[in-house]
Amino acid sequence: MSDQLVTVLDWIAILCLLAGALLSVVAAVGLIRFPDLLSRMHTAAKPQVLGMLLVLVGIGLRLAPVEETNVFNVGTLLLVGLFQVVTIPVAGHIAARVGYRTGRIREDLLVRDDLAERLARKREEDSARRAE
């Protein structure tokens, strides 16, 4: 590859890395600033996904022109991205669900809550069944 192309790729890579790092900082600020668990889940799991993907793209662009690397290659980065994207929602969902079910949320911040209605309905059904 020509030197010019490599330089251009390097600059794009730098931009991606910086943008990714910036998004991670935003996520950290959000963690401190948001008041309750559910809102914090958003920043804990989210800008960070895009941030991580951008960092991976940046690393990939830096790696691509290099002919021979020992362990890392673009395939490894693909795998990292794939498994992060698939596993982050699972962790986020479990944390949110446990937090919600154990009452560690602030109801005053919720404008509408369909799930509370459903849980209340279920509890009523259960107690009715037990009474029979």
Add this chain to the structure above:
Amino acid sequence: MTAQNVGKAGKRAGATALRRRLGKVQIPVALGMTLVWLLLFNGFQWRWESLGLFVLGFLVSVAIMLVFPLPPITPGFRLHPLPLAHLVLHIIGKMFTASFRVTAQVFSPGEVRSSVVAVPMRTQSDLMLVCTAIASSIIPGTVIVEVSRDEWILYVHVLGAADDAGIEEGVRDVMVLERLLVRALGTREDIETLEAASPSGKESA
């Protein structure tokens, strides 16, 4: 019964058990695992070792499925290339715009109010439900709090949905995702169920 007969019966039982386990090996899943193996060990190069890596990876995948058999994915999925590209572009675009919105919410003063909204799913496939949940989870601003499988409802926490318009938008976003996903990965029955449940493009207006 002599000891020899017992030994034979045991061997036969072992053979049928092995055959049953071999029947549980799903070739597409094994190929997917082989792909992961190749990515791990840099197998995508034109050289003779790649062929060996492929065979080895396939054998390892089959061995894993023999030791840890899992129920098959029913009814499975089909790849539709063009809708899949549409879906990926949609998710990436949404990730960027939603990241900006969440960033703005992080730095705007005052408390952010949100809603937990029930989103009824139109698909009747477990796989599509899971994929929709994952896709809406990686897009900033929505977190799945609860999945009700028997009623096909996702309970979504929408950040910053403080009024009816915001709630409406959150529900519509998830439903658009569901439609794109079913079109990209669903079997023909999945797509038909979805189109029957709501006419095309209704929620994406």
